[in-house]
Amino acid sequence: METIIEVQNIGKSYKKRRSKEFVHAVSGVSFNVNRGEILGLLGPNGAGKTTTIKMICGLLIADSGAIRINGIDIKENRLKALRHISAVLEGNRNLYWRLTVRENLEYFAGNRGMSRHDTKDQVEENLI
Numbered sequence: 001m002e003t004i005i006e007v008q009n010i011g012k013s014y015k016k017r018r019s020k021e022f023v024h025a026v027s028g029v030s031f032n033v034n035r036g037e038i039l040g041l042l043g044p045n046g047a048g049k050t051t052t053i054k055m056i057c058g059l060l061i062a063d064s065g066a067i068r069i070n071g072i073d074i075k076e077n078r079l080k081a082l083r084h085i086s087a088v089l090e091g092n093r094n095l096y097w098r099l100t101v102r103e104n105l106e107y108f109a110g111n112r113g114m115s116r117h118d119t120k121d122q123v124e125e126n127l128i
C-alpha cells in the first residue's frame, strides 16, 4: 500500500515560561499512514498528540527526525508538502484565541504560502 504520511523518530521540546527548563512534548515518535487509511492518535492529556499533528501540518518545526507527506520532506519543501493536507479540525480549539478573527485568517493563509496582498483581498471577501 502507498505510504502518504511518514513520521520518523520526531521530537519537540518547548521552553517553559520564565524558566530555563524544557518540556519534552514529543520524543522518538514514528509511524506511517497509508493512502486511504484512518489513523487515531490516543493518549492522556499532555501526551503530545497536538504537538505531533502540528508538526505534520507544518505549524511547528520538529527539533529532530523527519516528516514526509507523499514523499516530500516537510522541512525541505513545506509548501509543496502542505498541498496534500486540506483542513485540520482537532475538535477543541483550532484557532488562536489571543488573535482576532482577521489575524487568524492572515496567519493560516500566510502559513499556506499566500502572499500578503492576496491574503488581504481574500480576508476582506470572506469577512463580508
Ligand SMILES: Nc1ncnc2c1ncn2[C@@H]1O[C@H](COP(=O)(O)OP(=O)(O)OP(=O)(O)O)[C@@H](O)[C@H]1O
Pocket (backbone or CB within 6 Å): 014, 015, 016, 023, 024, 025, 026, 043, 044, 045, 046, 047, 048, 049, 050, 051, 052
Ligand atoms: N506552546 C507550548 N508551550 C509550552 N509547553 C507546551 C506548549 N504546547 C504544549 N506544551 C506542553 O507539551 C506537552 C504536550 O502537549 P500537547 O498539547 O501536544 O498534548 P496533547 O496530547 O495534545 O494533550 P491534550 O490531550 O490535553 O490535548 C504538554 O506537557 C504540554 O503542557
Ligand SMILES: [Mg+2]
Pocket (backbone or CB within 6 Å): 049, 050, 051
Ligand atoms: Mg491536544
